[in-house]
Amino acid sequence: MDDESGEVRVRKVVVHRRVPAQRRPRRARTQRALTGLRRSFAQPGFARTDLLTRTWGGSLAPWRLVAVGVIIVMMLAFAWVRLFHIGPPSVEDLRRAAGVDEWQTLPIAVKDDQPGIAERDPETGKWAGFDIDIAYMIAEDLGFRRDEVLFYGIESEDRARMEATDLEGKPVPVKMVIASYSITPEREREPNVMFTQSYLHTEQSVITLKGSDKVASLEEFRDKTVCSLSSSTSAQAAADSRAKLRQRNRVSECFRLLDDKKVDAVSTDAAILGGYKARFPDKYDHWDLGLDKTEAWGVSVGANAALRDLVNITLYRSFKDPKDSRWEEAYKSKILPETVLNEAADGQLVPLSRPGQPVTARPRVRELPWEEVVP
Numbered sequence: 001m002d003d004e005s006g007e008v009r010v011r012k013v014v015v016h017r018r019v020p021a022q023r024r025p026r027r028a029r030t031q032r033a034l035t036g037l038r039r040s041f042a043q044p045g046f047a048r049t050d051l052l053t054r055t056w057g058g059s060l061a062p063w064r065l066v067a068v069g070v071i072i073v074m075m076l077a078f079a080w081v082r083l084f085h086i087g088p089p090s091v092e093d094l095r096r097a098a099g100v101d102e103w104q105t106l107p108i109a110v111k112d113d114q115p116g117i118a119e120r121d122p123e124t125g126k127w128a129g130f131d132i133d134i135a136y137m138i139a140e141d142l143g144f145r146r147d148e149v150l151f152y153g154i155e156s157e158d159r160a161r162m163e164a165t166d167l168e169g170k171p172v173p174v175k176m177v178i179a180s181y182s183i184t185p186e187r188e189r190e191p192n193v194m195f196t197q198s199y200l201h202t203e204q205s206v207i208t209l210k211g212s213d214k215v216a217s218l219e220e221f222r223d224k225t226v227c228s229l230s231s232s233t234s235a236q237a238a239a240d241s242r243a244k245l246r247q248r249n250r251v252s253e254c255f256r257l258l259d260d261k262k263v264d265a266v267s268t269d270a271a272i273l274g275g276y277k278a279r280f281p282d283k284y285d286h287w288d289l290g291l292d293k294t295e296a297w298g299v300s301v302g303a304n305a306a307l308r309d310l311v312n313i314t315l316y317r318s319f320k321d322p323k324d325s326r327w328e329e330a331y332k333s334k335i336l337p338e339t340v341l342n343e344a345a346d347g348q349l350v351p352l353s354r355p356g357q358p359v360t361a362r363p364r365v366r367e368l369p370w371e372e373v374v375p
Contacts, residue, residue, distance in 0.1 A: 088364040097306035109164035112153035113252040115275030133330035155249035195298035205270035215287040227254035278338040319360040
Protein backbone atom coordinates (compact mmCIF):
# COMPACT_ATOMS: atom_id res chain seq x y z
CA MET A 1 0.00 0.00 0.00
CA ASP A 2 1.25 3.58 -0.83
CA ASP A 3 1.11 5.77 2.29
CA GLU A 4 0.64 9.09 0.38
CA SER A 5 -2.12 8.18 -2.03
CA GLY A 6 -3.60 5.23 -0.17
CA GLU A 7 -3.59 3.15 -3.26
CA VAL A 8 -2.65 -0.43 -3.25
CA ARG A 9 -0.05 -1.41 -5.79
CA VAL A 10 0.45 -5.02 -6.74
CA ARG A 11 3.85 -6.19 -7.88
CA LYS A 12 4.09 -9.11 -10.24
CA VAL A 13 6.16 -11.99 -8.93
CA VAL A 14 7.30 -14.54 -11.47
CA VAL A 15 8.47 -17.85 -10.08
CA HIS A 16 10.70 -19.84 -12.44
CA ARG A 17 10.62 -23.62 -11.75
CA ARG A 18 13.75 -25.45 -12.73
CA VAL A 19 12.99 -28.52 -14.76
CA PRO A 20 15.53 -31.32 -14.03
CA ALA A 21 17.53 -32.53 -16.95
CA GLN A 22 16.72 -35.98 -18.28
CA ARG A 23 19.08 -38.66 -16.91
CA ARG A 24 21.13 -40.45 -19.41
CA PRO A 25 20.45 -44.18 -19.90
CA ARG A 26 22.53 -46.61 -17.82
CA ARG A 27 24.27 -47.85 -20.93
CA ALA A 28 25.38 -44.34 -21.81
CA ARG A 29 26.71 -43.76 -18.31
CA THR A 30 28.65 -47.01 -18.46
CA GLN A 31 30.15 -46.07 -21.79
CA ARG A 32 31.10 -42.64 -20.44
CA ALA A 33 32.84 -44.24 -17.47
CA LEU A 34 34.84 -46.56 -19.69
CA THR A 35 35.77 -43.65 -21.95
CA GLY A 36 37.03 -41.73 -18.95
CA LEU A 37 39.12 -44.67 -17.78
CA ARG A 38 40.71 -45.09 -21.19
CA ARG A 39 41.47 -41.39 -21.34
CA SER A 40 43.05 -41.50 -17.90
CA PHE A 41 45.28 -44.46 -18.65
CA ALA A 42 46.18 -43.21 -22.13
CA GLN A 43 48.63 -40.71 -20.70
CA PRO A 44 52.30 -40.47 -21.80
CA GLY A 45 53.38 -43.08 -19.19
CA PHE A 46 51.50 -45.89 -20.89
CA ALA A 47 53.07 -47.09 -24.10
CA ARG A 48 50.88 -50.15 -24.84
CA THR A 49 47.28 -49.08 -24.44
CA ASP A 50 46.15 -52.21 -26.32
CA LEU A 51 47.20 -54.39 -23.39
CA LEU A 52 44.88 -52.62 -21.01
CA THR A 53 41.76 -54.27 -22.37
CA ARG A 54 41.74 -58.09 -22.53
CA THR A 55 39.14 -60.41 -23.80
CA TRP A 56 38.09 -63.75 -22.10
CA GLY A 57 40.53 -65.75 -24.17
CA GLY A 58 43.42 -63.42 -23.38
CA SER A 59 42.92 -63.33 -19.62
CA LEU A 60 44.32 -66.04 -17.31
CA ALA A 61 42.12 -65.16 -14.36
CA PRO A 62 39.11 -67.31 -15.41
CA TRP A 63 41.36 -70.31 -16.01
CA ARG A 64 42.92 -69.86 -12.58
CA LEU A 65 39.45 -69.94 -11.06
CA VAL A 66 38.64 -73.12 -12.98
CA ALA A 67 41.87 -74.79 -11.78
CA VAL A 68 41.20 -73.82 -8.18
CA GLY A 69 37.67 -75.19 -8.48
CA VAL A 70 38.90 -78.52 -9.84
CA ILE A 71 41.45 -78.86 -7.03
CA ILE A 72 38.80 -78.13 -4.42
CA VAL A 73 36.44 -80.72 -5.92
CA MET A 74 39.20 -83.37 -5.96
CA MET A 75 40.16 -82.65 -2.37
CA LEU A 76 36.54 -82.93 -1.29
CA ALA A 77 36.18 -86.22 -3.20
CA PHE A 78 39.28 -87.73 -1.57
CA ALA A 79 38.15 -86.53 1.83
CA TRP A 80 34.77 -88.15 1.23
CA VAL A 81 36.41 -91.45 0.34
CA ARG A 82 38.60 -91.30 3.42
CA LEU A 83 35.74 -90.33 5.70
CA PHE A 84 33.12 -92.76 4.55
CA HIS A 85 35.43 -95.67 3.51
CA ILE A 86 34.04 -96.07 0.04
CA GLY A 87 35.54 -98.99 -1.88
CA PRO A 88 37.92 -101.70 -0.64
CA PRO A 89 39.55 -101.40 2.81
CA SER A 90 42.86 -99.64 3.35
CA VAL A 91 45.85 -101.26 5.03
CA GLU A 92 44.94 -99.42 8.23
CA ASP A 93 41.42 -100.86 8.03
CA LEU A 94 42.81 -104.37 7.52
CA ARG A 95 45.23 -104.05 10.44
CA ARG A 96 42.43 -102.81 12.66
CA ALA A 97 40.11 -105.64 11.61
CA ALA A 98 42.83 -108.29 11.98
CA GLY A 99 43.88 -107.01 15.40
CA VAL A 100 47.56 -107.00 14.44
CA ASP A 101 48.40 -103.81 16.33
CA GLU A 102 47.24 -105.39 19.59
CA TRP A 103 49.58 -108.40 19.36
CA GLN A 104 52.79 -108.25 21.34
CA THR A 105 54.23 -111.30 19.56
CA LEU A 106 53.43 -113.30 16.42
CA PRO A 107 53.03 -117.06 17.09
CA ILE A 108 53.38 -119.13 13.92
CA ALA A 109 52.99 -122.89 13.51
CA VAL A 110 55.63 -124.59 11.36
CA LYS A 111 57.09 -128.01 10.81
CA ASP A 112 60.20 -128.80 12.84
CA ASP A 113 61.58 -131.93 11.11
CA GLN A 114 61.81 -130.98 7.43
CA PRO A 115 65.38 -130.09 6.36
CA GLY A 116 65.45 -127.19 3.95
CA ILE A 117 61.78 -126.34 4.62
CA ALA A 118 61.41 -125.91 8.37
CA GLU A 119 63.63 -127.41 11.03
CA ARG A 120 64.64 -126.64 14.58
CA ASP A 121 68.19 -127.34 15.65
CA PRO A 122 67.84 -129.16 18.99
CA GLU A 123 71.28 -127.97 20.13
CA THR A 124 71.00 -124.27 19.36
CA GLY A 125 67.22 -123.93 19.27
CA LYS A 126 67.46 -121.98 16.01
CA TRP A 127 64.91 -122.37 13.22
CA ALA A 128 65.88 -122.56 9.56
CA GLY A 129 64.28 -123.38 6.21
CA PHE A 130 62.28 -121.94 3.35
CA ASP A 131 59.04 -121.74 5.33
CA ILE A 132 60.90 -119.97 8.12
CA ASP A 133 62.17 -117.32 5.69
CA ILE A 134 58.67 -116.83 4.30
CA ALA A 135 57.36 -116.43 7.84
CA TYR A 136 59.96 -113.76 8.59
CA MET A 137 59.07 -111.95 5.37
CA ILE A 138 55.40 -111.80 6.34
CA ALA A 139 56.18 -110.82 9.93
CA GLU A 140 58.41 -107.98 8.77
CA ASP A 141 55.62 -106.42 6.74
CA LEU A 142 53.22 -106.83 9.65
CA GLY A 143 55.60 -104.82 11.82
CA PHE A 144 57.18 -107.54 13.95
CA ARG A 145 60.88 -107.88 14.66
CA ARG A 146 62.49 -111.29 14.40
CA ASP A 147 62.72 -111.70 18.14
CA GLU A 148 58.96 -111.10 18.34
CA VAL A 149 58.20 -114.04 16.02
CA LEU A 150 57.57 -117.25 17.96
CA PHE A 151 57.73 -120.57 16.11
CA TYR A 152 55.96 -123.69 17.36
CA GLY A 153 56.08 -127.17 15.88
CA ILE A 154 52.82 -128.53 14.52
CA GLU A 155 51.73 -131.94 13.33
CA SER A 156 49.83 -132.40 10.10
CA GLU A 157 46.50 -133.33 11.65
CA ASP A 158 46.56 -130.22 13.89
CA ARG A 159 47.02 -127.67 11.10
CA ALA A 160 43.28 -127.20 10.57
CA ARG A 161 42.79 -126.51 14.29
CA MET A 162 45.52 -123.85 14.32
CA GLU A 163 46.99 -125.56 17.37
CA ALA A 164 50.69 -126.19 17.76
CA THR A 165 52.73 -127.47 20.71
CA ASP A 166 55.55 -125.91 22.66
CA LEU A 167 58.75 -127.69 23.73
CA GLU A 168 56.96 -129.09 26.77
CA GLY A 169 54.20 -130.59 24.64
CA LYS A 170 51.56 -128.09 25.73
CA PRO A 171 49.04 -126.86 23.12
CA VAL A 172 49.59 -123.32 21.84
CA PRO A 173 47.12 -121.35 19.67
CA VAL A 174 48.76 -119.64 16.72
CA LYS A 175 47.88 -116.78 14.38
CA MET A 176 48.92 -118.53 11.18
CA VAL A 177 50.14 -121.89 9.89
CA ILE A 178 53.09 -122.01 7.47
CA ALA A 179 53.75 -125.73 7.39
CA SER A 180 53.98 -127.10 3.81
CA TYR A 181 50.18 -126.83 3.77
CA SER A 182 48.73 -127.54 0.31
CA ILE A 183 45.67 -125.59 -0.81
CA THR A 184 42.73 -127.84 -1.70
CA PRO A 185 38.98 -127.21 -2.09
CA GLU A 186 38.26 -129.78 0.61
CA ARG A 187 40.45 -127.97 3.12
CA GLU A 188 39.05 -124.58 2.20
CA ARG A 189 35.59 -125.82 3.10
CA GLU A 190 36.68 -126.56 6.67
CA PRO A 191 35.36 -123.98 9.15
CA ASN A 192 38.69 -122.82 10.56
CA VAL A 193 40.84 -122.95 7.42
CA MET A 194 41.41 -119.89 5.23
CA PHE A 195 44.31 -119.86 2.79
CA THR A 196 46.27 -117.00 1.33
CA GLN A 197 47.55 -117.16 -2.21
CA SER A 198 50.20 -119.76 -2.87
CA TYR A 199 53.85 -119.06 -2.09
CA LEU A 200 55.37 -122.29 -3.50
CA HIS A 201 54.48 -124.89 -6.13
CA THR A 202 55.84 -128.42 -5.80
CA GLU A 203 54.69 -131.95 -6.65
CA GLN A 204 54.56 -135.41 -5.11
CA SER A 205 57.54 -137.75 -5.33
CA VAL A 206 58.84 -140.86 -3.56
CA ILE A 207 61.99 -141.93 -1.72
CA THR A 208 63.29 -145.48 -1.33
CA LEU A 209 66.38 -146.96 0.23
CA LYS A 210 69.55 -146.79 -1.83
CA GLY A 211 69.77 -149.57 -4.41
CA SER A 212 66.04 -150.20 -4.74
CA ASP A 213 64.40 -150.77 -8.10
CA LYS A 214 63.60 -147.75 -10.23
CA VAL A 215 60.24 -146.16 -9.49
CA ALA A 216 58.20 -144.42 -12.17
CA SER A 217 54.74 -144.29 -10.59
CA LEU A 218 52.91 -145.00 -7.37
CA GLU A 219 51.12 -147.90 -9.02
CA GLU A 220 54.36 -149.85 -8.73
CA PHE A 221 53.78 -149.93 -4.97
CA ARG A 222 50.56 -151.88 -5.27
CA ASP A 223 50.39 -154.30 -2.36
CA LYS A 224 53.59 -152.71 -0.97
CA THR A 225 53.83 -150.49 2.09
CA VAL A 226 54.18 -146.74 1.70
CA CYS A 227 54.42 -144.23 4.53
CA SER A 228 53.02 -140.74 4.16
CA LEU A 229 51.91 -137.85 6.34
CA SER A 230 48.47 -138.10 7.85
CA SER A 231 45.83 -135.65 6.63
CA SER A 232 47.93 -134.96 3.54
CA THR A 233 47.13 -134.99 -0.17
CA SER A 234 50.07 -137.37 -0.71
CA ALA A 235 48.47 -139.96 1.54
CA GLN A 236 45.33 -139.95 -0.57
CA ALA A 237 47.32 -140.41 -3.77
CA ALA A 238 49.17 -143.37 -2.26
CA ALA A 239 45.91 -144.91 -1.12
CA ASP A 240 44.41 -144.51 -4.60
CA SER A 241 47.30 -146.56 -6.02
CA ARG A 242 46.20 -149.44 -3.75
CA ALA A 243 49.40 -149.37 -1.77
CA LYS A 244 49.37 -150.41 1.85
CA LEU A 245 49.37 -147.03 3.50
CA ARG A 246 50.93 -146.20 6.85
CA GLN A 247 50.36 -142.64 8.04
CA ARG A 248 52.39 -140.63 10.51
CA ASN A 249 52.08 -137.05 11.74
CA ARG A 250 55.78 -136.37 11.25
CA VAL A 251 57.81 -137.13 8.15
CA SER A 252 60.79 -138.02 10.34
CA GLU A 253 58.74 -140.91 11.72
CA CYS A 254 58.20 -142.20 8.18
CA PHE A 255 61.94 -142.13 7.53
CA ARG A 256 62.59 -144.09 10.70
CA LEU A 257 60.21 -146.75 9.41
CA LEU A 258 62.04 -146.74 6.08
CA ASP A 259 65.42 -147.04 7.78
CA ASP A 260 64.11 -150.03 9.73
CA LYS A 261 62.73 -151.50 6.47
CA LYS A 262 59.22 -151.54 7.88
CA VAL A 263 57.96 -149.70 4.82
CA ASP A 264 59.06 -149.83 1.20
CA ALA A 265 58.95 -146.12 0.48
CA VAL A 266 58.09 -142.65 1.75
CA SER A 267 55.91 -140.45 -0.43
CA THR A 268 55.03 -136.79 0.06
CA ASP A 269 55.88 -133.43 -1.52
CA ALA A 270 59.20 -133.35 -3.38
CA ALA A 271 60.31 -130.15 -1.64
CA ILE A 272 60.10 -132.01 1.68
CA LEU A 273 61.79 -135.20 0.53
CA GLY A 274 64.57 -133.25 -1.19
CA GLY A 275 65.95 -132.14 2.16
CA TYR A 276 66.39 -135.73 3.35
CA LYS A 277 68.01 -136.82 0.10
CA ALA A 278 70.41 -133.84 0.23
CA ARG A 279 71.35 -134.59 3.82
CA PHE A 280 71.74 -138.37 3.32
CA PRO A 281 72.72 -138.81 -0.36
CA ASP A 282 74.18 -142.28 0.17
CA LYS A 283 71.19 -143.61 2.07
CA TYR A 284 68.20 -142.81 -0.16
CA ASP A 285 67.09 -142.71 -3.78
CA HIS A 286 64.67 -139.97 -4.79
CA TRP A 287 62.27 -140.64 -7.69
CA ASP A 288 60.18 -138.27 -9.77
CA LEU A 289 56.68 -139.68 -10.28
CA GLY A 290 55.83 -137.37 -13.18
CA LEU A 291 52.48 -136.41 -11.71
CA ASP A 292 50.60 -133.53 -13.30
CA LYS A 293 49.02 -132.38 -10.08
CA THR A 294 50.64 -129.35 -8.48
CA GLU A 295 50.89 -129.02 -4.73
CA ALA A 296 50.36 -125.31 -4.03
CA TRP A 297 51.45 -124.34 -0.54
CA GLY A 298 49.57 -121.56 1.20
CA VAL A 299 49.43 -119.82 4.56
CA SER A 300 46.41 -120.66 6.69
CA VAL A 301 45.13 -117.81 8.90
CA GLY A 302 42.18 -119.55 10.49
CA ALA A 303 39.06 -117.38 10.20
CA ASN A 304 40.89 -114.03 10.05
CA ALA A 305 40.02 -112.67 6.59
CA ALA A 306 41.75 -109.33 7.21
CA LEU A 307 44.99 -111.11 8.12
CA ARG A 308 44.69 -113.16 4.93
CA ASP A 309 44.52 -109.95 2.89
CA LEU A 310 47.54 -108.48 4.68
CA VAL A 311 49.58 -111.61 3.93
CA ASN A 312 48.44 -111.49 0.31
CA ILE A 313 49.72 -107.91 0.09
CA THR A 314 53.16 -109.13 1.21
CA LEU A 315 53.13 -111.99 -1.29
CA TYR A 316 52.08 -109.62 -4.09
CA ARG A 317 54.81 -107.13 -3.23
CA SER A 318 57.38 -109.93 -3.27
CA PHE A 319 56.08 -111.13 -6.64
CA LYS A 320 55.60 -107.76 -8.37
CA ASP A 321 58.29 -105.46 -7.00
CA PRO A 322 61.66 -106.10 -8.72
CA LYS A 323 63.41 -104.51 -5.74
CA ASP A 324 61.88 -107.03 -3.35
CA SER A 325 64.07 -110.14 -3.60
CA ARG A 326 63.19 -111.79 -0.30
CA TRP A 327 61.40 -114.74 -1.90
CA GLU A 328 64.22 -115.29 -4.39
CA GLU A 329 66.83 -115.15 -1.63
CA ALA A 330 64.92 -117.74 0.40
CA TYR A 331 64.68 -120.06 -2.60
CA LYS A 332 68.34 -119.68 -3.58
CA SER A 333 69.60 -120.31 -0.07
CA LYS A 334 67.28 -123.15 0.99
CA ILE A 335 65.79 -125.11 -1.94
CA LEU A 336 68.13 -124.51 -4.88
CA PRO A 337 71.23 -126.03 -3.20
CA GLU A 338 69.25 -129.21 -2.52
CA THR A 339 68.11 -129.50 -6.13
CA VAL A 340 71.59 -130.30 -7.47
CA LEU A 341 71.95 -132.99 -4.80
CA ASN A 342 68.71 -134.74 -5.72
CA GLU A 343 69.92 -136.86 -8.58
CA ALA A 344 68.04 -140.09 -9.08
CA ALA A 345 69.77 -143.41 -9.69
CA ASP A 346 69.13 -143.03 -13.42
CA GLY A 347 71.04 -139.74 -13.48
CA GLN A 348 68.00 -137.47 -13.76
CA LEU A 349 67.55 -134.57 -11.37
CA VAL A 350 64.34 -134.70 -9.41
CA PRO A 351 62.51 -131.34 -9.56
CA LEU A 352 61.78 -130.18 -6.04
CA SER A 353 59.66 -127.14 -6.88
CA ARG A 354 59.13 -124.50 -9.49
CA PRO A 355 62.06 -122.07 -9.44
CA GLY A 356 59.94 -118.92 -9.41
CA GLN A 357 57.36 -117.47 -7.06
CA PRO A 358 53.82 -118.43 -8.10
CA VAL A 359 51.82 -115.77 -9.93
CA THR A 360 50.10 -113.63 -7.33
CA ALA A 361 47.02 -111.53 -8.02
CA ARG A 362 46.90 -107.94 -6.82
CA PRO A 363 44.85 -107.66 -3.62
CA ARG A 364 41.96 -105.19 -3.47
CA VAL A 365 43.15 -102.41 -1.19
CA ARG A 366 42.23 -98.73 -1.07
CA GLU A 367 45.03 -96.24 -1.60
CA LEU A 368 45.28 -92.56 -2.55
CA PRO A 369 46.96 -91.53 -5.83
CA TRP A 370 50.10 -90.35 -4.04
CA GLU A 371 50.40 -93.59 -2.05
CA GLU A 372 51.99 -96.84 -3.19
CA VAL A 373 50.62 -99.46 -0.86
CA VAL A 374 51.13 -102.15 -3.46
CA PRO A 375 53.19 -101.70 -6.64
